[in-house]
Amino acid sequence: MAVITMREALNQAMREEMRRDEGVFLMGEEVAAYQGAYKVSKGLLEEFGDRRVVDSPITELGFAGLGVGAAMAGLRPIIEFMTFNFSILATDQIVNHAAKMRYMSGGQFKVPIVFRGPNGSAFQVSSQHSQALESWYAHFPGLKVVMPSTPADAKGLLKSAIRDDDPVIFLEQERMYGLKGEVPDGEDFLVPLGQADVKREGKDCTVVARSMTVPLALKAAEELEKQGVSVEVIDPRTIRPLDIETIVNSVKKTNRLVVAEESHAFCGVAAEISAQVMEHAFDYLDAPVKRLSGADAPMPYAKNLERLALPDVERIVKAVREVAYLE
Amino acid sequence: MSELKVTPMRPRTQTEGASAGAGVAEERDGQGRGEQARDERDRIDPAGLREEHERRQQEQQKHIEGVDRETLLRMLYQMVLIRRFEEKAAEAYTLGKIGGFCHLYIGQEAVAVGALSALRPDDYVLTSYRDHGHALALGMSADEVMAELFGRAGGCSAGKGGSMHLFDTDKHFLGGHGIVGGQIPLATGVAFATKYKGTDQATLCFFGEAAVNQGAFHESLNMAQLWKLPCVYICENNQYGMGTSLKRAMSISDVSQKAVGYGMESEFVDGMDVLAVRAATARAVERARKDSLPSLIEIRTYRFMGHSMSDPGHYRTRAEIEQYQERDPIKVFGDNLREKGVLDDEGLKAVEARVREEVERSVKFADASPEPAPEELFTDIYASPIKPGR
Incomplete structure (x- = not known):
């Protein structure tokens, strides 16, 4: 077992799943050329190119909704919010659209999408950048909400979330990106959703x-x-x-x-x-x-x-x- | 009436009168900025209507020559089907068989029928909550649509979506969406997916003119042009967002001009002319397929009924509605088909008879379809069942 940081674990999870499934792509602000505001997507642009690692404009409602539509049409988007504070601009697409599409279409359409990024407080970034929003998203049937606390869980849970056929809100923590821990080897390491x-x-x-x-x-x-x-x-x-x-x-x-x-x-x-x-x-x-x-x-x-x-x-x-x- | 004749730009509203704002008065006097750019729009407003009617009839007749007979007859059938279906839905609503919101498409039939006739079966379609017409024009059966309105298990969304949320995977119909403008980013994402996969499928996204004021519209158009996504944005401009006229809600009310800010191609089309709609959509679809480029089409139309079944319609006059009804898209199209010898009176009657039968059958089907089983409350929430409350 290698000892790596939470940041590296998340990066590995995305890299492995993008290698495994051509339909997985990453979109968000600064995820590509800048290598991620918190460097979680470091190196992904180099490996997968700008078709699959896409820098979006600052347009949260727009690219969240784009992700939902792409998921309905058969892709598996990973939508990164630079922080979940900005997901508030996108809640209509997450709550009104992603969460309800399967239900209101009578089971005809699935929305396999992951919305991920840091949630909660950081280091002195004040009121608008320090909110923990898990209770918002957990309120709505149709969404799954995941919060890892170790590098191993982060990797195993994110891989499961990407493979999951439901919309998953994947909440990371900026304070924990540098946290180190042992992560099992092998691309098949998964942590199932819904298990404490x-x-x-x-x-x-x-x-x-x-x-x-x-x-x-x-x-x-x-x-x-x-x-x-x-x-x-x-x-x-x-x-x-x-x-x-x-x-x-x-x-x-x-x-x-x-x-x-x-x-x-x-x-x-x-x-x-x-x-x-x-x-x-x-x-x-x-x-x-x-x-x-x-x-x-x-x-x-x-x-x-x-x-x-x-x-x-x-x-x-x-x-x-x-x-x-x-x- | 007389007022409408001197002020062709502006549908009469309830608030009209001494309290009208300066910008509105300016426009009434024909002195407003951008007046020339809107000439095309003026021509289909009530005042110049009769003179214009003849010119457009001739235009449509020219279009007819380029479309095969089978297609023309199918389009007419679909328009009549939508009209009679919606009339029946209104009746069922008053009988209490349909609940909630019910937004009828009467008056706008040429838009869905014309636009969708330009598609291939593997193209994608999304629209707003005024979605019955699109579902029927895509070839979904009246049975499953009516059953959905009745909230029955045999409905196209298993009775869980209702009037505003019709879906059909086989027809590539991705809804039926209830939040104004919410389907616009979704459609942009569908177009992103087709480009990602390297197919040449087009995505059509319908929305009303009121959705143009939403951020979702602007965010989507920016991304679509930036990334060259094959999406055709179709604004069904029926001139009222619920009870608020376009002129009271949009600083620049020329919707097609909104594309300019994004460097996107756009067109303005008469929505009472089904073949003009078809031709404009075909041009935009071609652009999407061949060049992977988006387009915005503003289709000027008019709904003959209220916003929904619960709308008393105090914000517009009977005279205004009647003037638009003179250019009823079904009548315009039917007359032209007759003049061109595509169809005679007997043929028209036969269409009506077939439609009546299909609509009657849909009501019988919906009535006979069972209510969803109680356990359906908790199905289709997640891919695999999760105990409620977990």
């Missing part, structure tokens, strides 16, 4: 984390181990479809649940997980579910305020101690 992964086993409390809160939760678990608290960390990896069974089974064992997320709490994914755990495991809970979400405020620019707006190791430790009635 137990990132660390434990018995006293379950922490459900995704994307950038996974490494934080693992650090918190190490810290808590020293304090005599055994934490199980679960990464759903796919927000929709959600592997609620794995979460519920864990809660039945630990009887406590903390959900750590970067996005806002209100109407969010943690709220959904809390509700489903209550529906399926109410009698097993020894404490109310605790949500640890991004602050209920637009993202500030100032470094100290930005830090305050996001979950961190310390606050995850505190949340686990609270549901364990240790504080």
Whole structure:
């Protein structure tokens, strides 16, 4: 197994799938000549040419819709948003068109498309460039929503997403592009959509984390181990479809649940997980579910305020101690 | 009436009168900028209509000579089918058999029939929510279209799409879309795909003139010309976006001129002349096939009914509608076919009779078709079934 960065893992996934299937192409702002705003598409133009690696104008609604139409006509587009903040301009094509085409055509048309790019906060880029939008997209039947937290998951999940016959929202994290990890060799390595992964086993409390809160939760678990608290960390990896069974089974064992997320709490994914755990495991809970979400405020620019707006190791430790009635 | 005669540019609207804006008044006086560029449009507006009618009849007769008899008769049949189908749909709507929105195509038949007659079966077609006419002109059966309007399992979209979302993979008909202008980027993507695959298929994208104000239109035209995509953008300019006339909604209301900003070829066509529509579309399709270039065609038409079945139509006068009805596209075409000896009165009656039979049968089919099974609520959402709520 090679140790590579998340950025390289994503690049490998696209490269391998483009070699495998002539119908796969990449389109987005600065993906070709510039090699990607975050260098995720580095070298793809050289290998595949400008027919399959296409620099688009800054026209998010337009190229998102172009991708949906191309998918309906038999291609497998990968549409990169420079960040998912800009996908807001394209939501009509994602939500009204991609998500509903199969249904309203009575199953006649499929839309095998991946919309990918960084989601959530970065480094002091302020309110309009720091939003985590997974709860928006996960809200709509017809879309799948994927959020990897390791290079291996990133590669295996992106390859599955490209091969999937449904529209997939693939949410990366700018802070994690340089994160290194072991990635299994071989072009056939896939991680199926809809399967959670137990990132660390434990018995006293379950922490459900995704994307950038996974490494934080693992650090918190190490810290808590020293304090005599055994934490199980679960990464759903796919927000929709959600592997609620794995979460519920864990809660039945630990009887406590903390959900750590970067996005806002209100109407969010943690709220959904809390509700489903209550529906399926109410009698097993020894404490109310605790949500640890991004602050209920637009993202500030100032470094100290930005830090305050996001979950961190310390606050995850505190949340686990609270549901364990240790504080 | 008299007012319309001195102001041929402007359909009368409810807000007309003392409160009319300066720009509007300027245009009424014939002093507006770009007036000359719009001469062609003026000629088919109500005022000059009668004089113009004769000239256009002659033009169409010339066109007739270039089209074989079988095609002419098929086009007439399709236009009459759409008309009678829509009349029946209106009736079924008032009986409560059709729900939701129902946007009729009456008055615009020459557009879908003329344009689609210029295509090959493997070309692609997308349109807006006013889609019954396109579906029928593509050869979808009246049965499956009516059943879809009735919300039945035998409908072309299995009863899940309804009036606004007709689809047919076999006919390469990619919908039926409910968001104004939403199908324009989709069509651009279909054209991208055909070019990517190296085929010479053309994609036709229909939309109303109100969609031209959407960003989706401009973003699409820019990409299409930039990347030389074989897409034909057809603006069905029926002059009203719901209850708002074009002149109240568009700073430069000459739609074909919008192509200039993108360096795209464009044409303006009389939408009451089915053969003119066919000829213009054929030119644009040729450009798409041979040179992989997009085009914009503005087809000036008029809907004889309201925006949808729930539209009381207070924003335009009966006189205006009647004046357009004098150039009813079916009548114009039928008269010409008779004059050219393609068809006699008996032949016309036979067309009506065959159409009546097909439409009656479609209602029977739709009535007899079962409602979708309850479990259909959760099918066709994903490629493989996912438990709802997951």
